[in-house]
Amino acid sequence: MLSFCLMSRLATTGEVLQLIRSGEAATRADLGRVTGLSRPAVVHRVTELLQRGLVVEDAEGPSTGGRPPVRLRFNAAGGVVPVASLGASRTQIAVCDLSGAILDRTEVVIDVEEGPDVVLPLVMDTWEKLLNGRAPVVGVGLGVPATVEFAAGRTESARVMAGWTGVEIPPLIAARYPVPVLVDNDVNAIAMGEHRVAYAAELGDLLFVKVSTRVGAGVISNGAILRGALGAAGEIGHIPVRDGGGVLCRCGNTDCLDSVASGTAILRHLRAKGRDVHSLADVTALVRAGDAETMAVVRQAGRWLGEVISGAVNLLNPAVVVLGGDVAEMFQPLVSGVREIVYRRSTQLATRTLRIERTRLGPAAGLTGSALMVIDQILAPEAI
Structure with a gap:
């Protein structure tokens, strides 16, 4: 548990967010008890998360005497993550919230062998339609049927996309969406989605x-x-x-x-x-x-x-x-x-x-996994 290692040092704002996301802490008093932070330190970190739209205050919680505490909740609507799972026979495209839940999705027929110059603009145009004025884009995730050098987002040994071999995808997408862009093998993304949601x-x-x-x-x-x-x-x-x-x-x-x-x-x-x-x-x-x-x-x-x-x-x-x-x-x-x-x-x-x-999960697993891949990085304690 995250709380186990926090008592010996001061918890960061990112770690406070993790406690709220996981449900380990639901009030400012909970945060103080779990982390050992002083009341002013808790207030400072929570205020920062509220201002960034990552946390919201819920209706008052149950009282144990005196004024009921205000509960804190992770704000999954604080941003959106466009994702796509490219396949040889069909491509799934969606927009997810910060919990990985799919807000809107579609399936398109794309010949991926036409290459990134054709496929990626079509995917991004589809994201634009699905976004339809939703909350700010905070990251983009893509699963592709190829071996991927994950750190660089570069495709190698493409199974069904020979024209993509050696292509570094993130800069091509970041030119339109200047946010973190993560690319992984399609089955890795599916495995992540299937595991996190179902197992x-x-x-x-x-x-x-x-x-x-x-x-x-x-x-x-x-x-x-x-x-x-x-x-x-x-x-x-x-x-x-x-x-x-x-x-x-x-x-x-x-x-x-x-x-x-x-x-x-x-x-x-x-x-x-x-x-x-x-x-x-x-x-x-x-x-x-x-x-x-x-x-x-x-x-x-x-x-x-x-x-x-x-x-x-x-x-x-x-x-x-x-x-x-x-x-x-x-x-x-x-x-x-x-x-x-x-x-x-x-x-x-x-x-x-x-x-x-x-x-x-079926076809949704790749979309959810692609979103979680991004969310895990942008909401990691060190990133916050």
Whole structure:
């Protein structure tokens, strides 16, 4: 708890805000008791937060004798965070408040391979429409289907956006929105949103696997995103599987998970078997109709996913594996295939309490995660 380490030193204004945001302190008296600050020091810090619009005074709280205390509440409406989650098949765009809640959102069809000069202005124009005169923009968050050098916001090894490789995105957005701009891998943002909204209260370790046009993963370790030394953690799409048939992957290797178990791969497998499928919706229709061959293809994709995920489970020991993305959300046979292999091949201890579940948030997770990524930075005690 934050309060545990504050009694030995003076709490900063940022730490006072954290106590109010977390609910540890709801009145000026609470703040004095938790931090050990004098009454004038508490008043000074609270006044600063009130003036900056980060805290508001609520109706009077319950009295314990005498005048009831005025309660303090974090003001989630004190600013807005435009966010976007770029994808190969669809892009989610939204505006969030300072709690990460989505105020307005839309989905647009953008060919991300047209490059940042085309895509980013379209995203920013869409933000402008969604903002519609709302509170000041305090930060911008973006999730992209690429490995991202997080500190610089530079995209590398783009999975579906070859024209973006080596592009430093924040300056391109900051030219229009002069606020902190944070960019991360799309699955990292999804993992953060899924964890913080659906799981943070019960567990700290989560593996999110997105199965859509491509395959990627986001790792939450002890409540925080695990990015690795250069931001390349979670790129499970380029781990080879056994008996994949020698399929050439776009990375140059053969039988990568991307090339045999993604939505693109499932469509290719079914077309090779004579099925007239043009989209995942066509595959869904065949699964619902009970087409045995289609269900077998989907379940095999799940087994290949399970083969790679089982290695990640042994290595990371997550409390839950969450499967998301269009493919995982549509096809129960795929989820069953993952469970079959993971529970068979992972160690007994790693799977003793392991849960394998479908996403609880769906497409909203990437938007919420992108907002939280920004909020965590701009409202960190040292930033305040």
